[in-house]
Amino acid sequence: MPKILILLVHPVLEKSKANQMLLDSIPNSENITLHDLYEEYPNFSINVKAEQKLLADHHIILFQHPLYWYSCPPLMKLWIDMVLEDGWAYGPGGNQLLGKKWIQVITTGGSKDAYSKTGFHGYETEDFLLPFRRTAELCGMDFLKPFLVQGTFQLNELDLQKESNRYFKFINQLLGGIYE
Secondary structure: OOOEEEEEOOOOHHHOHHHHHHHHOOOOOOOEEEEEHHHHOOOOOOOHHHHHHHHHOOOEEEEEEEOEOOEOOHHHHHHHHHHOOEOOOEOOOOOOOOOOEEEEEEEEOOOOOOOOOOOOOOOOHHHHHHHHHHHHHHOOOEEOOOEEEEOHHHOOHHHHHHHHHHHHHHHHHHHOOOOO
16 A cells, blocks of 8 residues: 655645645545644754655655645745755656655635636646646656645535545545556
8 A cells, every 4th residue: 555645835724724624534544644844844944854754655745735826835845945855856866756656735715717727817727836747757756636626715614525525535545556
């Protein structure tokens, strides 16, 4: 069974009902490690070797985060810059992540329609993920389709519960070796 590392990267998690519900739906499994980067590194001082060990010990890496200004929260960007080192993650001798799966679990306040070619943002959410795709590819990782929860500002309790159930099923599929 594959081991999953969920890197939670939300700077104000207490204000995100959607992310809280997603977290609550993560199956209890010895093959899942939940790692809250803002809790672990409130001062942004990242322990690179510890993070690299976590990556090495897992097959599937989920980055759970909100879409911030068409990208990721600042700690996630710093984490990528620091942890995915030349000679470890890419470049000569940098083969530690070969074949691992990179999946982003992203929440957006804007709806799916807002993130479309004809919508407010003028692009689909996946279009904003090109830097992450290229990073994963540079590291020899398989960049898989993101798990999106969109329009979170408009979702009611029932909608949030449906998304939570969808996430639970998604993680169980990953544990079962079923990838999109």
